Amino acid sequence: MSxxxxxRISVIGAGMGGLACALAFAKKGFKKIDxxxxxxxxxxxxxxxxxxxxxxxxxxxxxxxxxxHADATTVTSSSIREGTTNRxxxxxKMHDVVDLYGYSHxxxxxASLAGSMFEACQKESAITFHFSTALETLNNFGPDxxxxxxxxxxxxxxxxxxxxxxxxxxxxxxxxxTLLKSINSSxxxxxxxxxxxxxxxxxSQMEHDxxxxxxxxxxxxxxxxxxxxxxxxxxxxxxxxxxxxTCQPDTNFAVAPSMTYTTRGxxxxxxxxxxxxxxxxxxxxxxxxxxxxxxxxxxxxEALSRSLQVYELLRKDRTAILVDMAEYSGRxxxxxxxxxxxxxxxxxxxxxxxxxxxxxxxxxPEVQQMIYSHDCVASAQENFAEIFSSLTREKTNGVxx
Ligand SMILES: Cc1cc2nc3c(=O)[nH]c(=O)nc-3n(C[C@H](O)[C@H](O)[C@H](O)COP(=O)(O)OP(=O)(O)OC[C@H]3O[C@@H](n4cnc5c(N)ncnc54)[C@H](O)[C@@H]3O)c2cc1C
Numbered sequence: 238m239s240x241x242x243x244x245r246i247s248v249i250g251a252g253m254g255g256l257a258c259a260l261a262f263a264k265k266g267f268k269k270i271d272x273x274x275x276x277x278x279x280x281x282x283x284x285x286x287x288x289x290x291x292x293x294x295x296x297x298x299x300x301x302x303x304x305x306h307a308d309a310t311t312v313t314s315s316s317i318r319e320g321t322t323n324r325x326x327x328x329x330k331m332h333d334v335v336d337l338y339g340y341s342h343x344x345x346x347x348a349s350l351a352g353s354m355f356e357a358c359q360k361e362s363a364i365t366f367h368f369s370t371a372l373e374t375l376n377n378f379g380p381d382x383x384x385x386x387x388x389x390x391x392x393x394x395x396x397x398x399x400x401x402x403x404x405x406x407x408x409x410x411x412x413x414x415t416l417l418k419s420i421n422s423s424x425x426x427x428x429x430x431x432x433x434x435x436x437x438x439x440x441s442q443m444e445h446d447x448x449x450x451x452x453x454x455x456x457x458x459x460x461x462x463x464x465x466x467x468x469x470x471x472x473x474x475x476x477x478x479x480x481x482x483t484c485q486p487d488t489n490f491a492v493a494p495s496m497t498y499t500t501r502g503x504x505x506x507x508x509x510x511x512x513x514x515x516x517x518x519x520x521x522x523x524x525x526x527x528x529x530x531x532x533x534x535x536x537x538x539e540a541l542s543r544s545l546q547v548y549e550l551l552r553k554d555r556t557a558i559l560v561d562m563a564e565y566s567g568r569x570x571x572x573x574x575x576x577x578x579x580x581x582x583x584x585x586x587x588x589x590x591x592x593x594x595x596x597x598x599x600x601x602p603e604v605q606q607m608i609y610s611h612d613c614v615a616s617a618q619e620n621f622a623e624i625f626s627s628l629t630r631e632k633t634n635g636v637x638x
Contacts, residue, residue: 238535238536239531239534239535240531241526241529241531241536242266242267242268243268243269244267244269244400244401244526244536244541245269245271245398245399245400245401246258246259246262246267246269246270246271246399246400246403247270247271247272247273247383247385247397247399247402247403248271248273248403248405249273249372249385249402249404249405249406249411249412250272250274250275250404250405250406250410251272251274251276251279251355251366251368251405252351252405252515253350253354253511253512253515253516254512254516254519255272255274255403255405255406256272256351256354256355257295257354257516257519258403258405258519258522258523259272259358259361259364260299260301260354260357260358260364260519261519261520261523262363263358263361263363263364264298264361264523265524265526265527266527267363267523267526268363269363270361270363270365271364271365271367271397271399272358272364272366272367273367273370273371273372273387273397274366274369274370275369275370275371275372276368276369277369278368279351279352279355283346283347284346284347284436284437284473284482285345285346285347285435285471285473285482286344286345286346286512287342287343287344287458287510287513288305288306288309288342288343288344288345288350288513289342289608289609290335290338290339290340290342290609290610291338291513291517291608291610291611291612291613292512292513292516293306293340293341293343294339294612294614295516295517295520295614296353296516298614299354299357300357301354301356301357302340304349304353304356305343305345305349305350308345308346308349308473308474308475309343309344309345309349309473310343310344310345310456310471310472310476311335311342311343311456312331312341312342312343312344312456312457312458313330313331313332313457314328314329314330314331314332314456314457315328315329315331315457315458315459315460315599315600316328316329316457316458316460317329317460317462317595317597317600318459318460318461318462319461319462319463320461320462320463320466320467320468321463326462326585326586327585327586327588327589327595327597327600329595329600329602331605334605334609337606337609338609338610342609344458344471344472344473344480345473346473346474346478346480347512350512367387367389369390369391370387370388370389370390371388371390372385372386372387372406372411372412373385373386373388373394373411374386374411374415375411375416376396378402378415378416378419379538379542380538380539380542381538383399383400383401384396384398384399385397385399385402400541401526401541404416405515405519409426429567430487431465431484431485431486431487432484432485432486433482433483433484434485435480435483436480436481436482436483437478437479437481438453438478438479438481439477440453440476440477440478449479452472452479453472453476453479454472454476455472456472457471458470458471458600459471460570460597460600462570462571462597464571464572464573464574465485465486465573466483466484466485466486466571467483467570467571468481468482468483469481469482469484470482484567510563510608514555514556514559517552517611517613518548518552518556520613520617521548521552521613521614521616521617522545522548524614524617524618524621525548525617525621526541526544526545526548528544528617528618528621528625529541530625543625543628544621544625546628547620547621547624547625547628550624551613551616551617551620555611558607559608562598562604565598566597566598569596569597570596570597581596584596585597588601
């Protein structure tokens with residue numbers, strides 16, 4: 238094979254990451270992309286989602302942003318309040334986000350984000366969706382052969398051979414578990430003991446109450462914080478829906494009466510940037526694979542492995558920092574009465590007055606700068622060659638990582 242775009246790309250899962258992977262590779266000109274999804278259709282469930290400038294930048298390159306932006310709410314301020322009293326601890330003005338980063342910070346409906354990516358995928362002849370088809374086992378994953386077994390819901394299981402396998406099969410990923418086991422690493426997921434409940438109020442449920450209507454018609458993302466819990470709330474879908482997500486201690490998921498009790502079994506801690514990071518990951522992995530050098534008219538598997546290692550190096554620090562920050566925010570926002578809370582509230586008040594950083598990392602201007610200004614595609618294009626050449630053959634040992 239002499240053209241990298243002829244590589245067979247297999248994606249497991251058609252969630253946020255899987256749709257983005259398929260689209261990213263198609264936009265780079267790859268010709269054979271297969272997506273295996275256990276659900277019979279995408280049936281987009283879920284509620285609101287934060288659409289930050291760094292995400293908009295990626296989606297705009299793929300031609301998806303305009304449609305998502307059309308029914309999203311532009312956030313012009315973020316208000317952090319004490320849950321028990323509604324006292325405002327800080328108000329962060331976000332009017333200048335578009336001037337600083339080229340895109341506003343928006344909030345929208347998950348169906349709008351996933352639906353637009355799916356629609357864009359359907360326009361790409363290179364992408365084939367296999368719904369009702371679940372990954373059963375991963376048989377080989379390199380260096381020479383990558384193969385796995387899938388099972389259609391009403392049919393016989395069959396084996397698939399591919400060149401690149403992208404595991405986007407969510408929090409209970411078979412791909413991740415198998416890969417980690419193969420290197421004797423634990424794939425255990427730690428339960429946070431917390432759950433997120435999503436509440437969607439329609440305009441007709443709110444319009445009788447002037448205070449509620451004011452919330453729906455605002456451009457403010459609100460956060461009510463309290464001991465071991467918080468609520469995030471904002472209007473979505475052209476302000477026809479008020480979206481509230483709670484984050485609270487909960488053990489009920491373990492005894493959930495049915496899958497409808499949770500949202501497709503996902504009981505993870507509320508990560509406000511999880512989908513955004515999955516979409517950035519997709520854009521970067523497609524950049525890295527498409528930059529694989531062809532040697533003597535052939536694609537060398539070792540070079541392919543190295544390009545995937547470049548992807549890992551490009552992404553690891555950023556995603557790890559954001560996960561740490563999510564954990565920190567969880568701790569600091571959920572403080573109960575005591576000295577630590579008093580100190581936190583003092584920092585809120587100071588940041589509020591001076592326009593400085595505040596303890597709520599997501600609303601803090603310096604953190605927004607770090608998250609929003611990043612152009613993951615430009616960064617991959619600028620840094621690929623240098624990182625690729627710095628990795629020696631011996632280091633990668635020809636094994637796909
Ligand atoms: C309450 C809440 C609010 C959130 N808000 C935000 C937010 O505002 N902004 C943000 O960026 N992120 C947010 N997130 C995080 C975000 O939703 C996740 O990080 C993101 O959906 C992860 O994408 P994914 O593609 O890895 O997994 P998923 O989107 O879960 O997709 C996995 C897909 O794989 C399929 N699958 C699973 N196993 C198999 C198999 N064996 N074979 C075939 N298919 C399979 C599943 O059916 C599913 O379609 C939030 C999360 C929660 C819980």
